[in-house]
Amino acid sequence: QRIMKDIDHKLSHDVVETAVAHNVKTIKLERLANIRSTTRTSRKNNHSLHNWSFYRLAQFIEYKAKLAGIAVEHVNPAYTSQTCPVCGHVHHANDRNYTCKCGFHIHRDILGAMNICNSTEYVGDSNIRHTA
Ligand SMILES: [Zn+2]
Incomplete structure (x- = not known):
């Protein structure tokens, strides 16, 4: 747990440092699902555990971004890893x-990052966590 926390501190530091170096004004993150729900199936609980560790990383990023004067926005994560940015x-x-019938192909995680970057579905800060 302590090792993971150290890694999250380093990752969040690197994210914000990179943003500062590139004069970024806003960092966009996927909005998280409600991590406090207790009425989930075991498969979804695995997903919440993943959400919980991402939640901590997101908190670190928000804290360090704020100190650097960078805004953090949370966007709707729906379909960010499934939508083709070329043809929709x-x-x-x-x-x-990820390979689309239109010929566009890319690594799934880069696709997700592109769609988060392009998303205008602003859904507030991390304290507002509605289920999808
Ligand atoms: Zn396409």
Whole structure:
């Protein structure tokens, strides 16, 4: 747990330092699902555990970004890893690779980052966590 926390501190520091170096004004993150829900299936609980660790990392990023004068926005995560930024087609990535029928192809995580960056679905700060 302590090692993970140290890693989150380093990651959040690197994210904000990179943002400062590139004169970034706003960092966009995926909005998290409600992590406090206790009425979930075991499969979804695994997902909440993942959400919880991301939640801590997001908190660190927000704190350090604020000190650096950078805004943090949370956007709707729906379909960020499934939507083609070229033609708008929505489908699942095949393993780590996303290939669209229009010919566009990219690593799934980079696709997610592109769609988060382009998203205008601002859903508030991390204290507002509605379920999708
Ligand atoms: Zn496409």
